[in-house]
Amino acid sequence: MRRLWYYARLWKGYMRIGLLILVQYPADTVIWLVSMILREASGFLGVVTIANVAGGLGNWNLYEICLLFGLCAVVEAIGQAFFDCVWEISGSVRKGTMDVILVRPAAPFIQLLGRRFHYPALLSIIIYGAVIVWALAHLRIAPGVGMLLFLIEFIVCATVINSGIYTIFNSFNFWIVQGEDMAVLVQTCREFAKYPLAVFPVLIRSFFTFIIPFGFVGFYPAAFLAGKAGTEVVLTLPLCAGAVGLAAAFIWKKGLGSYDSTGT
Template identity: 30%
Template sequence: MSLYFKYLHILFKSQMQYRTSFWLLSFGQFFIPLSVFAGLYFLFERFGQIKGWTFFEVALCFAVIHMAFAISECFARGFDSFSSLVRNGNFDRLLVRPRGTIIQVMGSQFEFTRLGRLIQSVIVLSWALSNLSIEWSFVKACILILMIVSGVFIFTGIFMLAATLCFWTIQGLEVVNIFTDGGREMAQYPLNIYHKWVTKFFTFVIPFGCVNYLPLMYVLGRSEGESILYMLAPIAGIVFILPCLLIWRFGVKHYRSTGS
């Protein structure tokens, strides 16, 4: 981890060499999800609720998933831009270094300008929580934090899977954005508003439902049956990273050097 933090420090210093550009990009990242949130606000202004969900309940859902995406996109950006390492043959250099490829790829790029998106999510989260009558406890507070952590692991795992495909396709595949950008847009609403097959897929295959919908039901006091299942749901999102790591190692073993 000391190596990882050195990567972090060096790339942060390099991006701060052009501070005006950095702050303008961060400013832009603040307003990109804000426009989406404005659409969400006007939707509820017109219809009042969606399948029993109020505006501030969905706003909480929105804030959690966007916060997780912003953190993952900042610190796991190396996997999202991994295709350039394979295409240019620079991944060969990572293989001969006495450190794991995962930590090196993660440390190859950071997007600190995602700070703007993160700040916007924190503001929405605070606004939603201040307008919801939640009977808070230590367990519920921990579950809320775990929801965000779980989302970070899921998005990082998807970025990792997309990077693994580059060992065979060389170029990155835009279809993966269905599960990153599309998953983010889909998961900003409670999953029960979609068709059952969509809910099942994004609960048991890519567990976005375990990030916000199921634990959110417990936090809001709307859970049915065994509450422990709703409480432990975010762990599924963290466990999601394990098969992604195995698939990544499989891809590394089958990587063919550029020969240059």
């Protein structure tokens, strides 16, 4: 219990530092905020335009596609806000700054995550949360306790899956040293998750279901909410999150154990 309280206070301190960094350069923060909104808006408008021109994608109508896009974007924004420092593994290994993390008493992964918070991504969470509510309203999906519980389950499990996948591929930098391009490629492939996987060939659907399960970050939960999938989604979502989380923890620990400092 004392250890948990220690990490709670440590995380609070990291968040405070992140907030101070945010307000230190207000102009830079505003530019970053505007660029993030424009980037997200362009992606959203692209999907909506395609859906409008094509009259939907497969058997998915405009509002169902907006629901899918909103779910994906919310999870990605949560990862950007609180877990984006997994992308610094490559630089920490290459420059040897991982040594500093290892000599401190706190868990290395907690220290890594606390090095930076992207608070502007909180605005994306609010915006795409509103898109989800808007899409659910147009789909006439009645709110209720069951839906609320599922959305909470989705947020937790999908965040673990999304950030866990990024952690896995960034942790390969312990062996490759400068292999962040592999993680960037995986992040690029994540764009498939913003479209209904049902419109893709079986090979692509299987890949994003069983190999790199980005399908559980948006497609399957959206299909469940839209009535296109059964209750098996409720059961497989935490199973997938558990599998990805364990795999990420295992590869991170193995990589950290093999780290021998590259020096500077």
